[in-house]
Amino acid sequence: MTDTLKPRDAQEVEDAVRWALGNDKALELIGQGSKRAIGRPSQTDLTLDLSGLTGVTLYEPEELVLSARAGTPLSEIEALLEKNNQQLAFEPMDYGPLLGGQAGGGTIGGTIATNLSGPRRIKAGAARDHFLGVTCVTGRAETIKSGGRVVKNVTGYDMCKLLAGSWGTLAAMTDVTIKVLPKPEAEASVLVTGLDDARACAAMAAAMGSSCDVSAAAHLPDHVASYFDGLPKPEASTVLRLEGVAPSVAHRKAALAALLRPFGPVALLDEKDSSLLWRSVRQVKPFTSEAARERPLWRISTAPARGHELVDLITPAAQMFYDWAGGLVWVAMPFAHEPDAAAIRGAVKKLGGHATLVRAPASVRAALDVFEPQAAGLAALSKRVKEGFDPKGVLNPGRMWAGV
Amino acid sequence: MAVRMPEPDTQVLARREAIVKALRAIVPGEGVIATTREMKPFESDGLTAYRQTPMVVVLPETTEQVSQVLAYCHGEGVKVVPRGAGTSLSGGALPLADGVLLGMAKFSRIKDIDFANRVAVVEPGVTNLAVSNAVAHAGFYYAPDPSSQIACTIGGNVAENSGGVHCLKYGMTTNNVLGCELVLMNGEVVRLGGKHLDAAGFDLLGLINGSEGLLGVVTEVTVRILQKAETQRAVLVGFPSSEDAGACVSRIIGAGIIPAGMEMMDRMAIHVVEEFVHAGYPLDVEALLIVELDGPRAEVDHLISRVEQIAKQCRSMTCRVSTSEEERLLFWSGRKAAFGAVGRISPDYFCMDGTIPRARLPQVLAEMKKMSEQYGLRVANVFHAGDGNLHPLILYDANVPGELDRAEQFGADVLKLCVKVGGVLTGEHGIGVEKRDLMGEMFSELDLAAQQRVKCAFDEKGLLNPGKVFPVLRSCAELGRMHVSGGKLPFPDIPRF
Numbered sequence: 060m061t062d063t064l065k066p067r068d069a070q071e072v073e074d075a076v077r078w079a080l081g082n083d084k085a086l087e088l089i090g091q092g093s094k095r096a097i098g099r100p101s102q103t104d105l106t107l108d109l110s111g112l113t114g115v116t117l118y119e120p121e122e123l124v125l126s127a128r129a130g131t132p133l134s135e136i137e138a139l140l141e142k143n144n145q146q147l148a149f150e151p152m153d154y155g156p157l158l159g160g161q162a163g164g165g166t167i168g169g170t171i172a173t174n175l176s177g178p179r180r181i182k183a184g185a186a187r188d189h190f191l192g193v194t195c196v197t198g199r200a201e202t203i204k205s206g207g208r209v210v211k212n213v214t215g216y217d218m219c220k221l222l223a224g225s226w227g228t229l230a231a232m233t234d235v236t237i238k239v240l241p242k243p244e245a246e247a248s249v250l251v252t253g254l255d256d257a258r259a260c261a262a263m264a265a266a267m268g269s270s271c272d273v274s275a276a277a278h279l280p281d282h283v284a285s286y287f288d289g290l291p292k293p294e295a296s297t298v299l300r301l302e303g304v305a306p307s308v309a310h311r312k313a314a315l316a317a318l319l320r321p322f323g324p325v326a327l328l329d330e331k332d333s334s335l336l337w338r339s340v341r342q343v344k345p346f347t348s349e350a351a352r353e354r355p356l357w358r359i360s361t362a363p364a365r366g367h368e369l370v371d372l373i374t375p376a377a378q379m380f381y382d383w384a385g386g387l388v389w390v391a392m393p394f395a396h397e398p399d400a401a402a403i404r405g406a407v408k409k410l411g412g413h414a415t416l417v418r419a420p421a422s423v424r425a426a427l428d429v430f431e432p433q434a435a436g437l438a439a440l441s442k443r444v445k446e447g448f449d450p451k452g453v454l455n456p457g458r459m460w461a462g463v
Numbered sequence: 464m465a466v467r468m469p470e471p472d473t474q475v476l477a478r479r480e481a482i483v484k485a486l487r488a489i490v491p492g493e494g495v496i497a498t499t500r501e502m503k504p505f506e507s508d509g510l511t512a513y514r515q516t517p518m519v520v521v522l523p524e525t526t527e528q529v530s531q532v533l534a535y536c537h538g539e540g541v542k543v544v545p546r547g548a549g550t551s552l553s554g555g556a557l558p559l560a561d562g563v564l565l566g567m568a569k570f571s572r573i574k575d576i577d578f579a580n581r582v583a584v585v586e587p588g589v590t591n592l593a594v595s596n597a598v599a600h601a602g603f604y605y606a607p608d609p610s611s612q613i614a615c616t617i618g619g620n621v622a623e624n625s626g627g628v629h630c631l632k633y634g635m636t637t638n639n640v641l642g643c644e645l646v647l648m649n650g651e652v653v654r655l656g657g658k659h660l661d662a663a664g665f666d667l668l669g670l671i672n673g674s675e676g677l678l679g680v681v682t683e684v685t686v687r688i689l690q691k692a693e694t695q696r697a698v699l700v701g702f703p704s705s706e707d708a709g710a711c712v713s714r715i716i717g718a719g720i721i722p723a724g725m726e727m728m729d730r731m732a733i734h735v736v737e738e739f740v741h742a743g744y745p746l747d748v749e750a751l752l753i754v755e756l757d758g759p760r761a762e763v764d765h766l767i768s769r770v771e772q773i774a775k776q777c778r779s780m781t782c783r784v785s786t787s788e789e790e791r792l793l794f795w796s797g798r799k800a801a802f803g804a805v806g807r808i809s810p811d812y813f814c815m816d817g818t819i820p821r822a823r824l825p826q827v828l829a830e831m832k833k834m835s836e837q838y839g840l841r842v843a844n845v846f847h848a849g850d851g852n853l854h855p856l857i858l859y860d861a862n863v864p865g866e867l868d869r870a871e872q873f874g875a876d877v878l879k880l881c882v883k884v885g886g887v888l889t890g891e892h893g894i895g896v897e898k899r900d901l902m903g904e905m906f907s908e909l910d911l912a913a914q915q916r917v918k919c920a921f922d923e924k925g926l927l928n929p930g931k932v933f934p935v936l937r938s939c940a941e942l943g944r945m946h947v948s949g950g951k952l953p954f955p956d957i958p959r960f
Binding site for chain 1: 577578579580581582601602603623624626630631634635637638647651652653654655657658659660661662663664665666667668669670672673674690691692693713714716717719720721758759760761762764765766818819820821822847850851852885886887888889890891892893894898902905906907909910911912913914916917918919920921932942943945946958
């Protein structure tokens with residue numbers, strides 16, 4: 060028996076799932092495998108490699124729409140958009156370096172299946188918000204479609220939302236259609252230095268609550284500041300990004316600097332440094348080095364004004380920084396085999412939100428909940444949704460939760 | 464009425480008195496309405512061509528009551544139709560003769576305004592505009608702004624995934640809702656999301672938005688609020704043809720400009736509206752575009768001059784930029800009064816809601832004109848040009864024998880055309896009853912079965928709002944059956960390693 064099936068087209072994907080269904084086999088779905096180490100360790104019989112389904116099938120810049128086969132490399136799509144002064148506004152982060160792989164990997168299907176986003180999430184949304192249409196093969200080996208190629212569409216349930224972030228547990232996507240947007244003409248960042256985490260969250264809340272139209276907001280505490288590119292000095296920095304047409308960026312830069320001065324010393328980053336800085340935030344750079352990769356890594360989404368409260372609830376030996384104006388906290392725990400799930404889960408329960416153990420040795424991930432455990436009613440509902448799509452558990456069984 | 468609702472369950476109707484009594488025990492006082500006269504206001508929603516008196520109306524006030532009502536109905540096999548303000552244009556809140564109409568109007572509290580996290584937590588019966596009004600003192604607002612925003616409620620907005628003129632830049636309801644409390648048909652209460660971003664597991668919140676009251680009853684909603692832009696200005700541009708107007712829209716977006724709103728009207732709409740509100744619209748043009756820019760003054764001025772330039776290149780005949788807030792609102796007054804203005808010249812009209820790829824607009828308008836002649840019915844077009852969402856208004860008189868049927872047929876043909884050119888049946892009004900039987904134009908049997916299995920996960924007895932969205936009701940047992948025989952299938956010729 061071989062362990063990888065690599066279909067060449069959508070029909071072969073359906074054939075492969077039908078075969079697996081008929082033979083009681085479970086499939087691990089991958090694109091380029093760049094996020095393969097996230098989730099509960101796979102307990103599958105074969106790998107279904109979708110990276111053979113490539114190619115942009117429709118791109119109409121003036122209609123802001125692009126369709127591609129699900130295995131199309133993300134880098135290919137980003138390069139094509141770049142040529143037309145457009146971009147994926149949700150700024151998908153790159154898990155490659157965090158998980159010990161190369162930067163720049165991943166497919167569009169994997170990007171959507173894991174609902175990736177980056178610093179611009181707070182303004183532009185995540186992959187889910189740009190996912191317009193899909194053709195996929197469910198765990199019943201049925202090819203179905205949902206959505207379309209237009210942005211405004213409420214025809215039937217929004218199955219695209221359900222598939223985005225389902226980590227391949229509901230269906231194998233073969234074709235996707237996404238909304239693309241113009242690239243901002245100019246960018247700059249304003250930063251305040253020397254703030255503690257609580258004060259930084261207050262500064263970011265003030266900026267986000269202003270009419271400055273901030274497109275990214277991060278706080279980089281002093282213990283990790285030196286890892287980020289583009290910062291003038293390796294000290295605690297609270298950074299806010301502005302994007303748009305040049306006259307607007309210039310105007311807002313001045314307004315934001317004035318707004319932030321009461322919080323601490325203000326500095327400005329030009330286009331080049333701003334772009335370098337946000338790329339390193341997007342890559343979660345402090346936790347990508349070989350030594351740092353020993354540390355179990357948590358990704359916590361919470362109410363932005365409360366993110367900083369985590370500091371007092373977990374060990375001081377943890378390293379952390381904040382994106383999404385304080386609402387996304389990356390926490391690296393000190394010991395390789397001790398993610399201290401009890402402390403993290405307890406803290407998140409108190410603050411609201413959810414935590415994902417995005418990096419830990421497989422043995423640890425097998426023994427712990429990787430995704431946020433759900434209340435009984437919601438867990439049962441999720442299980443019923445899974446059973447509707449994949450009653451025999453053919454697609455990525457157990458990757459998110461045992462039995463789903 | 465061309466669309467048939469499910470046959471009433473005579474056994475349920477026979478037990479009506481006992482059911483009403485049990486519901487009164489859950490929701491005391493005036494919360495249960497059972498006389499025909501008092502139920503009259505609930506017999507239809509915004510799709511007035513369809514009317515039905517419900518078996519009983521229940522107006523709960525607490526999540527606990529909603530949960531108990533649903534659990535009771537679940538146990539007794541009684542259907543339930545949820546209703547917000549009843550402004551649905553697709554019949555989403557059309558009652559059932561053998562069903563409970565669950566009115567959520569009493570859920571009208573704003574529970575929490577949290578500026579630090581930029582969210583408001585509201586009950587579903589709060590109107591869309593009331594959310595913006597509640598946060599306006601601090602310069603904030605809630606972005607989705609459907610035309611019915613004075614009356615329509617947040618609960619209904621979630622059910623329909625409502626849009627509005629500004630969703631081109633700020634997204635639809637689904638992009639602006641962070642959490643909700645949801646009561647399932649069996650009475651279970653689940654919480655989805657909160658003040659944080661993204662779902663912890665499956666994005667069930669994304670699924671609830673636009674589910675048309677078929678999956679659960681929302682009892683609390685957490686929405687994002689935004690700081691208002693410093694400046695808003697609008698440009699009013701007239702064109703000699705819809706082709707030119709369409710080209711202008713594409714060039715504006717192609718130039719990297721995403722306006723806050725971009726609306727188009729055709730000749731018929733312009734004339735009807737101008738006569739009504741005197742907004743100063745030019746009457747010698749074939750198409751009119753309102754382009755609104757918002758942001759800091761420096762940005763708005765910069766972009767307005769670029770839009771003017773592009774308009775000129777697209778053969779614009781007139782181009783006016785608002786110079787005051789009054790003038791901006793005047794430009795919009797016509798667009799916003801379009802439905803009312805059409806109501807003045809025709810006893811009845813259908814407001815259609817297809818979305819098309821923008822480039823196909825001239826073709827679709829030309830074919831619609833032909834249909835208008837064929838059916839002998841007038842049509843006026845208002846159009847969310849930026850995102851391709853058409854609102855043809857089909858004028859008819861229900862008192863003229865046969866006109867209602869002809870108007871419905873005309874509407875169906877328009878929507879089929881939308882699908883044919885790569886668009887969809889509905890952009891923001893929902894399928895409801897109105898477009899239910901057209902679902903087959905867009906979806907295969909398999910597609911629809913997959914959607915109905917989602918329904919089964921939430922409501923396995925199919926008691927919540929049946930007869931809407933899906934043309935054929937199928938039991939969850941039938942949908943759940945697997946049709947694959949084990950082990951005998953030929954292994955395909957797929958490369959392996």
